[in-house]
Amino acid sequence: MFMAPPATDIAPRDPLLPRIVRLRGKRREIRGVWSLEVVAEEGEPLDFAPGQFSMLTAFGVGEVPVSVSGRTRDGIGLVYTIRAVGAVTAALCGLRTGAPLGLRGPFGAGWPLEEAAAREVTVIAGGLGLAPLRPAIEAVLAAGGRLVLLYGARGPSEILYPADLARWQSARRAQVEVTVDHAGPEWHGHVGVVTRLVPRARFDPDTALALVCGPEIMMRFAVSSLREAGLSDARIFLSMERNMKCAVGFCGHCQFGPHFVCRDGPVLGYDRLAPLLRIEEL
Amino acid sequence: MEIHDLEEVLRGHPFFEGLEPQLARLVRGCARLQRFDPGQRLFREGEPAEHFYVLRRGRVALELSVPGHETLVFQTVDAGEIVGIAALVPPYRSLYDARAVARTVVIAIEARCIRDKCETDPRLGYELMKRLVPVLFQRLRATRLQLLDVYGAPGD
Numbered sequence: 001m002f003m004a005p006p007a008t009d010i011a012p013r014d015p016l017l018p019r020i021v022r023l024r025g026k027r028r029e030i031r032g033v034w035s036l037e038v039v040a041e042e043g044e045p046l047d048f049a050p051g052q053f054s055m056l057t058a059f060g061v062g063e064v065p066v067s068v069s070g071r072t073r074d075g076i077g078l079v080y081t082i083r084a085v086g087a088v089t090a091a092l093c094g095l096r097t098g099a100p101l102g103l104r105g106p107f108g109a110g111w112p113l114e115e116a117a118a119r120e121v122t123v124i125a126g127g128l129g130l131a132p133l134r135p136a137i138e139a140v141l142a143a144g145g146r147l148v149l150l151y152g153a154r155g156p157s158e159i160l161y162p163a164d165l166a167r168w169q170s171a172r173r174a175q176v177e178v179t180v181d182h183a184g185p186e187w188h189g190h191v192g193v194v195t196r197l198v199p200r201a202r203f204d205p206d207t208a209l210a211l212v213c214g215p216e217i218m219m220r221f222a223v224s225s226l227r228e229a230g231l232s233d234a235r236i237f238l239s240m241e242r243n244m245k246c247a248v249g250f251c252g253h254c255q256f257g258p259h260f261v262c263r264d265g266p267v268l269g270y271d272r273l274a275p276l277l278r279i280e281e282l
Numbered sequence: 283m284e285i286h287d288l289e290e291v292l293r294g295h296p297f298f299e300g301l302e303p304q305l306a307r308l309v310r311g312c313a314r315l316q317r318f319d320p321g322q323r324l325f326r327e328g329e330p331a332e333h334f335y336v337l338r339r340g341r342v343a344l345e346l347s348v349p350g351h352e353t354l355v356f357q358t359v360d361a362g363e364i365v366g367i368a369a370l371v372p373p374y375r376s377l378y379d380a381r382a383v384a385r386t387v388v389i390a391i392e393a394r395c396i397r398d399k400c401e402t403d404p405r406l407g408y409e410l411m412k413r414l415v416p417v418l419f420q421r422l423r424a425t426r427l428q429l430l431d432v433y434g435a436p437g438d
Contacts, residue, residue, distance in 0.1 A: 127433035
């Protein structure tokens with residue numbers, strides 16, 4: 001007897017096949033850095049977990065991994081903050097509103113927010129490293145968690161998301177400290193590298209979690225300061241950046257020791273990363 | 283402020299935390315409280331470094347004048363920290379400008395006085411060295427990271 005196959009609403013999406021999405025709007029954040037608002041053509045909501053990344057395609061140019069930096073205001077689209085540094089990122093930042101682009105993902109393991117919501121969270125971000133942390137910060141504050149945010153930028157004109165920083169600063173359960181590496185005399189905030197802020201952070205090293213994102217050398221210095229402040233390796237999480245290509249653990253371009261950063265990361269616990277970060281050229 | 287109170291203030295500052303009372307009294311003899319309004323200089327590059335400062339409140343910008351450019355602030359120092367270490371290291375000349383960016387209260391410690399006491403009582407000298415070296419170590423480490431200019435975009 002003929003049996004009809006079980007009904008399915010939609011075939012599972014092939015993770016290697018980009019879907020077509022549209023640029024709904026874009027905003028210049030700082031010099032050379034744009035936030036792109038992306039929505040599905042069919043209008044269905046795009047979902048993600050804080051810390052995950054997507055593969056974005058500029059048609060005819062190429063594909064790059066980009067962390068999700070938030071949802072659109074209406075909640076149906078995603079925001080990506082991108083620095084135009086190469087051909088693909090420059091093409092993405094140069095897209096006009098309404099233009100199509102390709103989207104795969106989101107992929108990977110995000111920030112450990114189930115653990116974080118119950119505790120206090122110390123976030124250390126450097127430069128554009130604030131972008132993948134912004135959704136985590138929003139989630140911690142929305143869950144009523146205590147937030148310490150230490151953010152470092154190159155200079156006052158390169159501080160990302162100043163409106164968000166001001167809003168977080170006024171949150172009841174938040175300590176937000178911003179520093180810049182260099183400044184002119186008109187700047188009255190902190191000057192110095194972000195790790196110098198760690199001793200000012202008010203957190204309990206026995207209960208806090210630390211989420212860190214920025215240039216890898218900055219993260220290493222940050223981890224060193226966090227350990228001096230009493231945090232154990234198991235409570236420190238880093239967002240790693242490697243050469244993600246397939247984004248699903250097939251191609252091996254992003255292999256980092258036993259891990260594929262695209263699949264096992266990009267967020268990894270420092271207890272897993274510590275032995276690998278000591279290996280030269282890995 | 284009474285001299286006795288100043289000793290308590292000194293021992294309550296993170297830099298002198300745990301200093302034994304006898305040594306705190308020696309430091310107190312070289313110390314006085316001082317206030318700086320925003321914009322006021324604590325010292326200028328090239329001047330004889332006559333005091334080192336223990337910050338109780340406020341913020342101080344350490345800056346260098348760069349010919350052809352605006353003044354460059356390379357570090358700020360906040361309450362709980364110290365500034366003016368050149369006063370303890372030959373040739374005792376300030377290496378940069380220090381400017382209050384907020385209303386700032388410091389304990390100003392006269393450098394020659396404290397140096398003489400350190401020579402007379404090596405226990406004080408050793409205590410001071412044990413407290414200064416970690417500060418210098420931290421600042422050296424921070425400077426290394428700052429020099430790497432890790433946030434710069436390619437071509438900057």
